[in-house]
Amino acid sequence: MDYAFTLKYQLAAEDCDHEQLVERLAEAGCDDATIGVGQPGRIALAFTRDSADAWSAIFSALQNVKQAIPSARLVEAAPDFVGLTDAAEVAGMTRQNMRKLMLAHATEFPAPVHEGNPSVWHLSDILAWLNARGGYRIEADLLDIAKTAKQVNLAKEAREIEPEVTHELEALVA
Known part of the structure; x- marks a missing residue:
């Protein structure tokens, strides 16, 4: 593939x-x-x-x-880090529709990686959420590559954290 x-x-x-x-x-x-x-x-x-x-x-x-x-x-x-516009485009919908979903399902919608202007999400989190809801055509290979890109980026970032900080943070972020 x-x-x-x-x-x-x-x-x-x-x-x-x-x-x-x-x-x-x-x-x-x-x-x-x-x-x-x-x-x-x-x-x-x-x-x-x-x-x-x-x-x-x-x-x-x-x-x-x-x-x-x-x-x-x-x-x-x-593909990993996206704003709502990019996520909507990948999912085949308008930004307005994606924003309505985010607001209507605020407690279920994936949390952003960065909240601000603009907010940024992991694409795989949004695609997996849409896929679990049903009714959206999310290609399996796109979801797989987005999940893998996320894992690579997380591993890259984790490598840069001081070992003592990692140990102290584990209990707080779990």
Whole structure:
């Protein structure tokens, strides 16, 4: 099955020759990605990878990029972080309809990762909630890739937390 996802990286100063990066990525197995180098010091790879499952697709892409650019630092795996407009578009509805659902089911609707202007959610949380409600056509492969991207992003963030803080917080956030 084909899985579509994007990996965004921060580059080290020595990895700024874009032509060389594209060649190294292709040699490492990233020939199924469209590579974006528009922002200085960053690179984004939009993959469409054939794999048995979402985890294998993203994991193999992460390995390929690490092989090609060992100093690259993962910024984000997508699709994951979304506003209501993006979530509505992915779910095939209007932003207004998504907002009505959020307001009408305030205690059940997934909590945002960031509450503000704009608020941000994990796409997989919203898709899983819609899927559980029934009546919405949520593609299983989209839900799988969104769940996997969320797990990659959470693992990346958890890696950056101090061990003592992690231990102290476990009891408070459970």
